């Protein structure tokens with residue numbers, strides 16, 4: 288079976304004025320269906336960059352990246368957007384919820400780009416919110432929610448499209464231990480019950496240890 | 512993304528910045544309203560003048576000294592009454608003559624200032640100039656220099672308080688004339704009221720004004736096809752008699768053409784000035800859209816991250832710009848139509864005609880302005896790199 292995500296010797300460099308920043312310097316990583324991987328490493332080592340590449344949000348400077356077996360280099364921006372929409376769920380470190388927009392509409396947004404009608408979107412979004420225990424906060428706006436609640440809304444948004452892989456960049460970074468624990472339980476339940484592959488970045492040793500395997504990034508390279 | 516969804520997002524965004532959206536629209540509103548108002552006034556003026564010219568009579572040829580050109584200096588006439596007879600003999604058509612001057616007309620203690628026109632009997636047949644009561648001047652009135660007058664309906668009101676003036680005697684420039692007829696009302700014109708004219712026999716006018724000439728002559732060709740022929744004969748007679756001078760024999764079509772060109776040009780210039788303000792409004796839209804894209808960079812990044820294609824984002828922002836300008840356009844049209852009608856009602860001499868095309872055009876242009884000025888910001892939004900956009904503050 289083809290792996291969900293496959294990075295083969297990928298690099299990612301940024302050209303700044305006259306200096307070149309090599310955020311990733313040759314990383315190979317395979318995420319299988321139903322995988323549960325923790326990405327750890329010091330700040331600035333390239334974890335977020337790797338997550339963006341894995342999720343098809345960014346393209347490698349060199350190397351090959353396959354999403355669901357398809358090489359992203361062969362895809363247009365728009366095709367890639369559709370692949371992201373269909374197979375990847377992102378949970379961003381800073382929630383990235385739309386202000387002035389209710390929880391249910393925030394969660395339903397990815398479905399807009401699948402051409403799902405509004406009523407159906409609301410139904411799916413409500414279901415996703417119920418799954419993360421936010422069924423009682425449908426009409427609330429981000430500013431009316433606590434940090435943990437916002438993170439759960441963000442997870443619901445990542446789930447709503449039924450992704451194969453959930454990429455979470457420090458999902459517990461902004462949360463206290465107890466709320467962090469709830470969010471982790473949620474992600475693990477998804478992994479267990481629905482077979483969604485979960486890749487999460489964390490600085491928290493305890494969180495990392497719960498994963499099936501750990502990947503350590505240092506200075507743009509994976510440590511063996 | 513379906514258009515309905517893009518529309519919903521655009522409306523939400525415009526609402527979120529209500530005042531800013533309204534101010535941006537204001538530029539478009541003013542531009543569209545001024546296009547509609549100025550076109551309405553220009554068209555109204557043109558139509559009014561054309562109606563008056565048409566009201567003169569259809570196969571009319573007017574003979575005036577000098578060259579009839581826009582901007583040429585008026586020429587002192589050397590035409591005299593005898594020339595009318597020569598013309599009549601050469602063309603076989605009746606020839607109307609005119610010698611006009613402004614004079615004070617009195618009845619009892621009342622007085623009014625009127626255009627006094629010395630004419631002959633042919634005027635009533637060459638021109639469309641119906642008499643409501645009494646009758647028009649006759650040949651014998653001209654031949655015997657009888658002091659009789661046909662007056663306009665406005666003078667009946669101002670001098671006689673609406674009482675029957677027939678048979679009464681009025682003083683024209685200090686000389687007594689008996690009223691024998693009252694013109695039917697033809698309404699006022701841009702050049703002044705034709706309803707306060709006084710017609711007296713040309714011979715009496717020449718004595719009254721101390722002038723042996725006539726200002727102009729006019730004759731009517733039997734059919735439209737005869738116009739060139741009659742015109743040629745007319746000019747030949749005059750060239751024969753006044754070899755050193757130029758005369759113009761202008762037809763209704765020529766007058767209509769000249770007047771139409773001048774007023775058409777005027778309307779175009781006015782509309783062009785208004786269009787510039789519409790353009791300025793469009794630049795304002797573009798500016799605000801750029802601000803909007805910058806403010807919502809993270810939103811754009813997020814939308815792209817979860818699957819928005821370039822064209823989805825482009826559509827969303829383009830729709831926002833078009834919505835701004837077309838709502839502004841509709842408000843502008845309403846204001847423009849209201850303003851035109853208001854102006855026309857308030858100012859008597861300012862007719863306004865709303866043509867069907869000017870609001871349609873104004874709306875089309877404002878929507879197009881939205882597309883044109885929205886496309887740059889919208890494309891910028893569509894092309895944003897999602898990772899960069901998400902990282903932005």
Ligand SMILES: Nc1ncnc2c1ncn2[C@@H]1O[C@H](COP(=O)(O)OP(=O)(O)OP(=O)(O)O)[C@@H](O)[C@H]1O
Nearest residue numbers: 301303308309310329330331332333334335336337
């Ligand atoms: N757009 C960019 N332009 C230039 N350099 C960049 C850009 N994005 C990231 N970098 C650089 O790449 C390196 C890796 O960044 P990245 O965000 O992946 O780190 P990280 O491991 O996620 O760190 P943290 O744990 O602090 O989030 C950093 O040195 C960063 O400065």
Ligand SMILES: [Mg+2]
Nearest residue numbers: 334335336456
């Ligand atoms: Mg990071």
